[in-house]
Amino acid sequence: xxxxxxxxLTRPGLGGGFRDLRQSSFLLKLLVRKELKVRYRGxxxxxxxxxVKPAVQFLVFYVALGVFLGLERSxxxxxxxSNYAVYLFSGIVLINFFSEAxxxxxxxxxxxxNLIKKIYLPRELFPxxxxxxxxxxxxxxxxxLVIGCVxxxxxxxxxxxxAAVGGFAIVGFLATGLGLLFGAANVYFRDSExxxxxxxxxxxxxxxxxxxxxMVEAKLGPGLFALYQANPITVGVELFHYAFWYPTTDGSAxxxxxxxxxxxxxxxxxxLVVLALGQLTFRRLEGRFAQEL
Amino acid sequence: MANAIxxxxxxxxxxxRHTRSIKEAVVWLVKGRKGDLSKKFHAxxxxxxxxxxxxxxxxxxLNGSGKSTLLKHISGVMLPDSGSVYTRGRVAGLxxxxxxxxxxxSGRDNVYLNGAILGMTEKQINERFDAIIEFSExxxxxxxxxxxxxxxxxxxxxxxxxxxxxxxxxLIDEILAVGDEPFQRKCIAKIxxxxxxxxxxxxxxxxxxxxxxxxxxxxxxxxxxxxxxxxIHEAVARLRx
Numbered sequence: 270x271x272x273x274x275x276x277x278l279t280r281p282g283l284g285g286g287f288r289d290l291r292q293s294s295f296l297l298k299l300l301v302r303k304e305l306k307v308r309y310r311g312x313x314x315x316x317x318x319x320x321v322k323p324a325v326q327f328l329v330f331y332v333a334l335g336v337f338l339g340l341e342r343s344x345x346x347x348x349x350x351s352n353y354a355v356y357l358f359s360g361i362v363l364i365n366f367f368s369e370a371x372x373x374x375x376x377x378x379x380x381x382x383n384l385i386k387k388i389y390l391p392r393e394l395f396p397x398x399x400x401x402x403x404x405x406x407x408x409x410x411x412x413x414l415v416i417g418c419v420x421x422x423x424x425x426x427x428x429x430x431x432a433a434v435g436g437f438a439i440v441g442f443l444a445t446g447l448g449l450l451f452g453a454a455n456v457y458f459r460d461s462e463x464x465x466x467x468x469x470x471x472x473x474x475x476x477x478x479x480x481x482x483x484m485v486e487a488k489l490g491p492g493l494f495a496l497y498q499a500n501p502i503t504v505g506v507e508l509f510h511y512a513f514w515y516p517t518t519d520g521s522a523x524x525x526x527x528x529x530x531x532x533x534x535x536x537x538x539x540x541l542v543v544l545a546l547g548q549l550t551f552r553r554l555e556g557r558f559a560q561e562l
Numbered sequence: 563m564a565n566a567i568x569x570x571x572x573x574x575x576x577x578x579r580h581t582r583s584i585k586e587a588v589v590w591l592v593k594g595r596k597g598d599l600s601k602k603f604h605a606x607x608x609x610x611x612x613x614x615x616x617x618x619x620x621x622x623x624l625n626g627s628g629k630s631t632l633l634k635h636i637s638g639v640m641l642p643d644s645g646s647v648y649t650r651g652r653v654a655g656l657x658x659x660x661x662x663x664x665x666x667x668s669g670r671d672n673v674y675l676n677g678a679i680l681g682m683t684e685k686q687i688n689e690r691f692d693a694i695i696e697f698s699e700x701x702x703x704x705x706x707x708x709x710x711x712x713x714x715x716x717x718x719x720x721x722x723x724x725x726x727x728x729x730x731x732x733l734i735d736e737i738l739a740v741g742d743e744p745f746q747r748k749c750i751a752k753i754x755x756x757x758x759x760x761x762x763x764x765x766x767x768x769x770x771x772x773x774x775x776x777x778x779x780x781x782x783x784x785x786x787x788x789x790x791x792x793x794i795h796e797a798v799a800r801l802r803x
Contacts, residue, residue, distance in 0.1 A: 279650070295683060
């Protein structure tokens with residue numbers, strides 16, 4: 270909807286990109302609220318599902334990887350990771366956020382096709398609202414994580430908390446950028462959402478969520494390891510480890526080298542570039558959404 | 563008077579793709595590329611339309627003549643292949659009433675959501691909320707989920723939100739078949755009231771008697787061409803001929 274003052278002739282249907290989002294912040298708020306209300310409609314547990322699902326996922330991974338495959342440090346396994354439960358969960362919550370945000374935003378345009386075909390509104394709202402909803406669902410998991418950390422003797426400093434914010438921002442920007450890209454592509458080729466599902470499966474294992482980064486370095490060597498580190502999700506997960514897991518340990522565990530001097534800026538820049546590319550592609554393609562849907 | 567809508571030399575072509583899958587594309591190649599994988603279809607051919615502020619225009623024509631496509635260009639849902647579209651002031655569409663409704667939300671939530679989708683601000687919706695409810699005659703059911711509404715109630719609420727958006731330019735696509743007869747009369751009265759207030763109206767309808775009552779100007783389209791543009795009665799007579 271063109272919101273200019275009457276008196277000026279404007280071209281309808283040309284979006285202003287992210288500028289539109291500020292103007293339609295009220296609509297964005299309502300879309301997010303709608304998603305949250307509708308998500309668990311008619312279920313007995315309701316929002317509790319946002320706790321139950323990650324809890325079960327965590328338990329399965331913890332038992333299988335930590336206990337059976339011996340990643341947890343114990344008296345018989347001194348090489349394992351101390352507080353593996355916290356290590357694992359701090360990575361899982363971030364990956365869950367990314368998976369939900371990207372998975373839903375990639376489908377958001379097609380799912381809202383009925384509306385997009387009939388009424389003009391800034392279409393960026395739909396992928397962005399999906400990411401926002403995922404951030405809301407991320408919050409209860411974060412609370413559980415913090416409780417777990419406190420039980421494990423968490424004593425973070427301000428810098429470590431900032432690192433968590435940075436990690437979250439990197440992953441959030443990346444999810445929004447990819448969501449815009451795949452959401453727009455999905456209108457033309459429904460292969461896009463299947464591609465996203467595959468990507469998400471890879472993403473879970475392409476970052477040190479279940480295992481430690483040192484195992485990767487040992488196998489890959491410095492060149493490939495640099496490539497591994499350039500993945501913004503890897504940086505995000507490592508920042509979360511630094512913020513939530515590292516302060517619960519005795520501090521003897523090694524953090525990846527150059528995490529703050531090199532990889533944090535690299536991850537942030539890659540995420541922002543993906544965001545810009547996603548936005549650009551989205552704007553290129555959105556003109557034909559109504560006729561292709 | 564200034565123009566509220568300026569459509570200049572707009573053409574629109576749709577590509578009707580028969581397939582997108584690799585399998586069918588390979589079959590097509592193997593069979594020696596017989597036939598076309600896609601067909602082109604001209605929805606609008608070099609259409610120009612100037613509408614002054616306060617005019618009431620009916621777009622007439624048979625199915626597939628390009629009326630709705632033209633309306634979608636004015637609302638901004640579609641962009642022209644060539645030519646240009648300009649509008650002045652806020653444009654809102656009564657296009658397919660209730661497109662923005664979600665069945666699992668209450669009537670109240672839907673009023674806010676749909677109002678925002680149609681471009682209203684939070685303050686505007688708060689101010690007009692009571693008027694919207696009163697016009698819709700929904701009453702106590704406003705806090706019930708709309709999936710439990712009868713189809714008449716659903717349409718009444720959706721129509722009520724749309725007419726209260728108060729834009730400068732109103733686009734109406736075949737929605738006047740709303741609810742029972744008393745409510746239909748009420749809707750038409752409301753639309754006529756908007757016209758008298760100096761709002762610009764563009765109406766697409768097959769109900770020729772109705773549009774001749776509401777509109778003063780008729781544009782007759784056929785296969786994407788404007789065949790006639792002039793007084794509504796002549797346009798209707800042409801279409802009936």
